[in-house]
Amino acid sequence: MEKKKSEMSLVEKVYKETFSMFxxxxxxxxxxxxxxxxxxxxxxxxxxxxxxxxxxxxxxxxRTFWGERFLHYPANxxxxxxxxxxxxxxxxxxxxxxxxxxxxxxxSAAQHKKNIGLRLAFKACIKKYLLxxxxxxxxxxxxxxxxxxxxFVLMKxxxxxxxxxxxxxxxxxxxxxxxxxxxxxxxxxxxxxxxxIPAIIIGNSRFIKAIGESFILFKKFSLTTLxxxxxxxxxxxxxxxLNSNSLLIIEKSYPEVILIVAVFSTGLTSLVIDPxxxxxxxxxxxxxxx
Amino acid sequence: MNKFNxxxxxxxxxxxxxxxxxxxxxxxxxxxxxxKIAERxxxxxxxxxxxxxxxxxxxxxxxxxxxxxxxxxxxxEFNIAQLYMIKEEYGKSRIQLNSIIKKFKSSAxxxxxxxxxxxxSYEKExxxxxxxxxxELIMKEYPLTAKxxxxxxxxxxxxxxxxxxxxxxxxxQDAIVYYKALAKKYPDSKxxxxxxxxxxxxxxxxxDWPNAVASLNIIIEKYKGKVPLDGVLMSxxxxxxxxxxxxxxxxxxxxxxxxxxxxxxxxxxxxxxxxKAGEK
Numbered sequence: 001m002e003k004k005k006s007e008m009s010l011v012e013k014v015y016k017e018t019f020s021m022f023x024x025x026x027x028x029x030x031x032x033x034x035x036x037x038x039x040x041x042x043x044x045x046x047x048x049x050x051x052x053x054x055x056x057x058x059x060x061x062x063r064t065f066w067g068e069r070f071l072h073y074p075a076n077x078x079x080x081x082x083x084x085x086x087x088x089x090x091x092x093x094x095x096x097x098x099x100x101x102x103x104x105x106x107x108s109a110a111q112h113k114k115n116i117g118l119r120l121a122f123k124a125c126i127k128k129y130l131l132x133x134x135x136x137x138x139x140x141x142x143x144x145x146x147x148x149x150x151x152f153v154l155m156k157x158x159x160x161x162x163x164x165x166x167x168x169x170x171x172x173x174x175x176x177x178x179x180x181x182x183x184x185x186x187x188x189x190x191x192x193x194x195x196x197i198p199a200i201i202i203g204n205s206r207f208i209k210a211i212g213e214s215f216i217l218f219k220k221f222s223l224t225t226l227x228x229x230x231x232x233x234x235x236x237x238x239x240x241x242l243n244s245n246s247l248l249i250i251e252k253s254y255p256e257v258i259l260i261v262a263v264f265s266t267g268l269t270s271l272v273i274d275p276x277x278x279x280x281x282x283x284x285x286x287x288x289x290x
Numbered sequence: 291m292n293k294f295n296x297x298x299x300x301x302x303x304x305x306x307x308x309x310x311x312x313x314x315x316x317x318x319x320x321x322x323x324x325x326k327i328a329e330r331x332x333x334x335x336x337x338x339x340x341x342x343x344x345x346x347x348x349x350x351x352x353x354x355x356x357x358x359x360x361x362x363x364x365x366x367e368f369n370i371a372q373l374y375m376i377k378e379e380y381g382k383s384r385i386q387l388n389s390i391i392k393k394f395k396s397s398a399x400x401x402x403x404x405x406x407x408x409x410x411s412y413e414k415e416x417x418x419x420x421x422x423x424x425x426e427l428i429m430k431e432y433p434l435t436a437k438x439x440x441x442x443x444x445x446x447x448x449x450x451x452x453x454x455x456x457x458x459x460x461x462x463q464d465a466i467v468y469y470k471a472l473a474k475k476y477p478d479s480k481x482x483x484x485x486x487x488x489x490x491x492x493x494x495x496x497x498d499w500p501n502a503v504a505s506l507n508i509i510i511e512k513y514k515g516k517v518p519l520d521g522v523l524m525s526x527x528x529x530x531x532x533x534x535x536x537x538x539x540x541x542x543x544x545x546x547x548x549x550x551x552x553x554x555x556x557x558x559x560x561x562x563x564x565x566k567a568g569e570k
Contacts, residue, residue, distance in 0.1 A: 051315045073318035255322075 007223040014228060014287070018280045025110045029275055030118055031099035036270035038095055042087040043262055049083075050076045074255035081243040084262045088269075089140055097136035097197075100278055101125040104201045107282040124201070131200050131207050139193045146185045151178065179240055187230040190277070192218055194225055197278075198285035217288065228284065232276040239265045314360075321362040324349040328369055335376045343377050364400065367393075371407055380411045387411075402432035406441075418448070433472055434481060442468050443488070446495075459496065466492045483513060490525065499533040520554035523547035527563065541567050 021028055049058045050071045059071050062079070070079040102121040109116040116124075125132070151174075158170045165173060195217045199210035218225050242249065242261045249257050328346045331338045350366045350373075357363050367390050374383035387404040394400040409424030425441050432438040442465030449458035466489055473485035486509045493502035506526045510519055523543055530540035544560045544567075551557075 052313050055315075073315055074322055 007221060010221065010224045010284070011227050014224070014280050014284050017283045018276065021107065021110060021279055021283070022275070025106070025115070027115070027117060028103055028106045028110065028279060029271070031103040031106070031121070032270055032275045032278075035091070035096055035099045035274070036266060038091055039088060039266045039270055040263065042091055043084050043259075043266055046083040046087055047080060047259055047262075074250050077250060077255040077258040078246050080258050080262055081246060084265070088266075089144070093133065093137050093140055096274075097132040098122075098125060098129050100136075100274070101128065101132045101197055101201050103275070103278050104198050104282045107279055108198075108202045108286060111283070111286050128200055131210070132197055134207065135193065135196050135200070135210070139189060143186060143189050146189065147178075147182050150181050150185075154178070175244065179244060183233065183237065183240070187226060187233055190233075191222075191225045191229045194218065194229055194277070194281040195285045198282045202282070202285060203289060217285065221284065221288075224284065225281070228280045229277055232273040235268060236265075236273060239268060317357050317360055317362060320353060320356070321366070324353045324366065325369075328373055331373055332376060338377075340377075343373060343379075346373055364394070368403070368407070371404075375407070375411055375414065378414075380415055383411050384408050398432045398435050399437075402428050402435040402437040405432070406437050413448075429468060434476070439472075439481070439484065439488075443491075462492045462496050483509070483517065486512070487522075494525075494529065494533075497533070499529055502529055503534070518551065518554070520547055520551040520556055523550075524556050524560065527560075531563065531567070537567055 045054070048054050049062060050073070055071060062070050066079055066082075069075045102118065102125050105121040105124045106116060109121075154165075154170070154173050157165055158173070163169060168177065193211065193214055195214035196210045199205040199213040200207070203210070203213065205213055239261060243265070246258055249255075249261075324346075327342075327349050331342055331346055347370050350370050354363045354366050367386070371383045371386040371390070374380070374386060387408050390404045391401050394404075405424050405428050409421040409428075412418070412421035412424065422445070425445055428435075428438050429441045442461070446458050446461040446465060449455075449461055469485040469488045469492070473482040473489070476482050476485075486505060490502050490505045490509070493499075493505060503526065506522055506529070509522050510526075513519060513522075523546060527540045527543040527547070530536045530543060541564065544564050547554070548557060548560055548564075554560075
């Protein structure tokens with residue numbers, strides 16, 4: 001009970017510092033803004049794939065993996081959330097890793113009363129790019145595999161002509177249950193690796209040691225970490241629900257609403273959720289390290 | 291201009307150009323909007339006001355005018371006819387369908403579809419004789435189209451649904467004559483093979499097993515070595531087994547099938563049948 005209380009007050013302290021960081025040192029948001037712009041460009045690109053001249057080059061790829069109908073209006077909007085999520089995954093590994101490291105570096109400098117810009121942060125992080133790249137790659141693969149494995153197990157179960165699993169039919173399992181599972185896995189995996197990038201960038205730890213440090217910190221402050229990572233992710237739930245009901249959106253309103261949801265989702269994840277998680281975990285790491 | 295700026299400029303131009311032209315995608319988008327108007331009537335044809343029909347037809351006609359020659363324009367032409375039909379304005383529906391026939395007279399597939407819908411409109415008005423005239427017209431004018439090929443069976447199904455067994459049997463006899471003539475008129479074609487097979491199906495439905503077997507043997511004789519006959523041999527064995535009760539002939543046919551087509555999809559079923567017949 002006492003530990004719980006102290007962890008809650010730690011959450012409060014970390015959030016206070018996080019918001020004051022956003023208020024007094026807006027430079028920390030710059031890497032996230034850059035990533036949001038990259039992601040938005042990718043989203044526009046993905047949206048334009050069914051149209052000439054992009055359709056000539058990328059049309060065959062969509063046709064091969066998902067089918068011809070997704071190159072036509074309005075079915076292309078059904079594929080848009082999936083393509084947006086895949087492009088985000090790819091961009092997170094390639095650019096997001098470096099930009100997050102840069103944000104961590106800016107937070108660390110700010111905590112030590114120094115003010116560094118993007119150029120200095122880039123210089124400090126580019127040497128460790130391979131490490132953060134590998135880290136984000138592992139986290140993304142782990143998240144992806146967990147989701148796929150659960151879907152695979154469910155598919156196997158229901159394809160074996162079972163009508164129900166624990167009182168629920170496939171509609172419930174593949175709908176809200178899968179959504180909740182993916183959400184919980186996202187919180188857990190991100191919490192486990194939350195302190196690895198700060199450990200690499202601030203603590204100058206090697207790859208395995210950084211992961212180990214992250215696991216130890218998570219074990220020590222599990223409730224605080226789960227709240228710091230999980231609370232911002234809660235904001236994403238309505239978007240996830242909208243994304244899983246694309247067909248209904250098309251039928252009841254306009255297909256373009258899916259694009260608006262995707263743009264909003266990009267802004268929300270890149271400019272709200274990611275900064276909150278990254279800055280808060282970095283501050284917690286710094287507090288505990290000092 | 292350095293290389294990076296040049297590449298960025300090209301990317302911007304490509305992205306800017308995407309979606310600016312009147313390409314197939316923007317036509318599909320426009321079609322979807324007109325479809326949405328028509329959908330309101332299709333969802334509730336009884337209580338939708340006449341004005342709604344007018345605006346849907348107007349939207350579809352505008353779309354057709356804007357995109358002549360596009361596939362979706364052709365679909366829109368049929369949509370108009372279907373909207374009239376669902377609102378029970380059969381006369382207007384037939385005028386629309388006749389205009390389609392006039393417009394696309396060089397395409398047998400489109401014309402056969404339009405004539406079929408004209409027949410349907412008469413059927414909905416309970417004017418079977420007029421409908422039958424249209425269906426027979428399809429059989430005469432467009433025998434090689436999918437609709438033309440299916441028409442005799444469609445007619446038999448109508449009599450079956452209306453509980454007129456004598457007329458149904460008569461329609462099957464007519465269908466047999468039709469398919470035999472078709473097979474004769476277009477020998478060595480895919481149509482001929484399919485027509486022969488339809489003859490077998492008609493005889494089988496009439497439970498005229500000897501004629502069904504004779505027709506299957508004609509197919510085997512004519513097409514052996516030219517096309518895979520595993521399905522034909524399978525049908526023959528089923529008729530021997532269940533229709534004529536000639537177990538030995540059924541077993542021999544199944545064995546022949548397994549020997550000639552060991553990789554056929556029907557191998558499992560054939561083996562199962564042999565097992566049931568007491569053969570190894």
